Amino acid sequence: MLECVVQKLDHLCATSNIFLELMKQSSLASTKEGIGGETTSRVPIDVKVFGRDEVLEMILKIVLGSSGSEPESSSVRAKLGARCRIGGVDVIPIVGMSGVGKTTLAQVIYNHGSVKGHFRQRAWVYVSRHFSVKRTLQEMLRSLKGNDSSFDYADSLETVVNNVQNVIQQEGRFLLVLDSVWDEMCEQWNSLLTAITREVPGIVVLVTTQSKKVADKVATMCQVPLAPLPWESFWSAFQYYAFGTSNVVVENNQILLLIGEQIAKKLDGLPLAAKVMGNLLRSRFTVHQWRSILESDWWDLSEVLCEILPYMGISYQDLQPRQRQCFAFCSIFPGNYLFDKDRLVNMWISHDFIEQSASGGTRLEDIGGKLFDELVQRSFQATFDKKRYIMHDLVRALAIGVSSYECFLHRETSQRASPTVRHLALHVGNQLHLHELNKYKNLRTILLFGHCDSNAICDILDNMLANSSSIRVLDLSHLEVLTNMLPNISSLRKLRFFDLSFTKISNLRNFPCNLQVLYLRGYARNTIPQSINSLANLRHLYVDATALSLIPSIGQLSKLQELENFSAGKRNGFMISEIKNMQELSGKLCISNIHIIRSTHEAMDANMIEKKHLEALELKGRNVSKDVLEGLQPHPNLKELMIEGYGASTSPSWMLQGHIFTKI
Structure with missing residues (x-):
């Protein structure tokens, strides 16, 4: 009980420090920019934009063409897709991660000469x-009429809507930019749209957002996704901020230019990173200072972090507490790490970051998967390929x-970690001073990355485990010098x-009894x-398929969610009845040797009808009878079915009961 209280206090202390720093930086940004947590109106300043000529031209054609000025070309119409104008309003969302330049692009459009001449009101x-409808409409009026406009913020929503309608009905074409829109607006979007609609077209709303959910909700035509800049454009932007010009005189700045190019290549094309880092370098105009920055991780520089947090802190604050916790945990992974969604979710679950739903009917993995998808939608994770994701360095800097105070990646050149660190990643190497690792205690996570040939790492790790009895997540994969199970495990x-x-490890044994996820x-x-079947809480067991089929009495692992292959046998521990109570199985299951099953009754011992999470099922055998297949009737949720070696001329009755498969 006391240990639990101490853990909670440690967590609260660490979390409070995090939020104090974040709020301090956000407050500083609010003071400098004149923006706070409230909806505000402001006149955007003229800014310089790099590498967006094509998308700028396209949006200008959309904005000017949609309100009746210029006819859209066939190429523009092709990019727009089908238009779904609502009440004379066209809505164009610009969507992308924080720092990619959405607001800057919107500012350029807002201040463009053609736009000023085309729209009587902006x-x-x-x-x-x-977000609130009333507050947004009031700030819209304030922007239209000027800061000295006289209206009462205590007016009713009906009065505000009438005032808005009077303005937009009288003044003809109208451009509205809604900058930095978040998910909270989605529920009230229709109300806002109703307030600004009118019978004749001519209203264009430009929305900037990080959220794909917002973009999907508001778009009346194709969305405008912004990606990081290509190298040529980004290099020009970097030079502009670092040197004050995009055309640097090489003769006078040869060394700085070469160092700057190496720094720029670490920033992955984000305009915000170019601006922040460029301004920092411009204030430290010596070769020594530039080399020092090059050799460090740029997100570790306090000046850079203080500049980034105000811009990105809002996106972090918009997350729910559990989302914040899961996002922050991602900071211990190295830069450019490719995240496996299921693996990361399993780590979150192991730390109780994922809460069971009130109804209790949804699995933790599904809840965690949905949370991960929400982080992807909000640009906190980016899709790398079909199964892997990556966190951009700027987002990682925020994490x-x-x-x-809680998460730390220890490397050869690491700065001193906070004593409150609970989640630790070790980037091991032959140059790492192993004795430094003995200082870490009371850890909840240890992840190993890199390669180490020293056997001493095993003793160090065992000592760390002795001082971290409450550890939840331990990854020792690819540690080839580990040949014996660590005593304290x-x-x-x-x-x-x-x-x-x-x-x-030559003799795998003595696994901790409460394991939920095991990779071998x-x-x-x-x-x-064979004793692995005694791990009754195991939800995920990742071993080679052939190894899994040789584990006797696999049915004792009733919480297991993956079983790629089960080979039915005649011996105890391998009979079809072994999978009877494995109701959590999901994904794909292949059951082979089903020809040895003797009757419908024996086949029904598999209890396939109750396995509602399965998506695909393969049934393999030789000259399989209809009676056997009758007993292997799957749950109606099954999407794919494959039967190999079926010997009867007619299908089992359950296949004729209207069961719809997407693939058979």
Whole structure:
């Protein structure tokens, strides 16, 4: 009980420090920019934009053409897709991650000469997190009429709507920019749209947002996604901020130019990163200072972090508490790490970052998967390929900034970690001073990255485990010098996530009893201990498929969610009845050797009808009878079915009951 209280206090202390720093930086930005947490109106200043000529031209044609001025060309119409104008209003969302230049692009459009001449009235409203229809409409009026306009903020919503209608009905074409819109607006979007609609076209609303959910909700035509700048454009932007010009005189700045180019290549094309880092370099115009910045991780520089947090802090504050916790945890992974969604979600679950739904009917993995998808939608994670994701360095800088009291990546050149660190990643190497690792205690996470040939790392890790009895997540994968199970592992009763893949332990045994996730990739099928079936809480077991099929009494793992292959046998521990109580199985299941099943009754022992999470099922055998297949009737949720070796001439009755498969 006391240990639990101490853990809670540690967490609260660390979290409070994080939020104090974040709020301090956000407050500073509000003072400098004249913006706060409230919806405000402001006149955007003229800014310089790089590398957006094509998208700028396209948006200008949309904005000017949609309100009846210029006819749209066929190429523009092709990019727009089908238009769905609502009440004479065209809505164009610009969507992308923080720092990619959405607001800057909107400012250029707002201040463009053609736009000024085309729209008799323009309004700019900075929405941010605290959205309300009334407040947004009032700030729109203020932007239209000027800051000295006389209206009462205590007016009713009906009065405000009438005032808005009077203005937009009288003044003809109208451009409204809603800058920095978040998910809270979605529920009230239709009300806002109703307030500004009119019978004749001529109203264009330009929305900037990080949220794909917002973009999907508001768009009346194709969205405008902004990606990081290509190198040529980004390099010009970087030079502009670092040297004050895009055409640097090489003779006078040869060394700085070469160093600057190497720094710029670490920034991955984000205009905000070019601006922040360029301004920093411009204030430190010596070769020594530039080399020092080049050799460091730019997000570790306090000056850079202080400039980035105000811009990105709003997006972080918009997250729910659980989302913040999960996002901050991602900071311990190295830069350019490719995230596996399921693996990361399993780590979150192991730390109780994911809460069960009130109804209790949804699995934690599904809740965590949805949370991850929401982070992707909000640009906190970016899709790398079909199964992997990546966190941009600028986003990672934010994660590091809000989690430094709890999460830390220890490397050869690391600065001193906070004593409150609970989640630790070790980038091991032969140059790492291993004795420094003994200082870490009371850890909840240890992840290993890199390669180490020293056997001393094993003793150091065991000592760390002895001082971290409450550890939940432990990843020792690819540590080839690990040939014996560490003595202290068996006593880790709170360990839930354990990865020993591609280690070389000769005798796998003494697994902690409360494991929920176990990785043993790379181990031969005859090296997996049969005692693994005693891990009753195991939800995910990742071993080679052939090894999994040799584990007797696999049915004792009733919470297991993946079973790629089950080979039905005649011996106890391998009979079809083993999978009877494995109701959590999901994804794809292949059951082979089904020809040895003797009757419908025996086949029904598999209880396939109750396995509602399965999506695909393969049934394999030789000359399989209809009676056997009758007993293997799957749950109606099944999407794909494959039967191999079926010997009867007629289908089982359940296949004729209107069951709809997407693939058979």
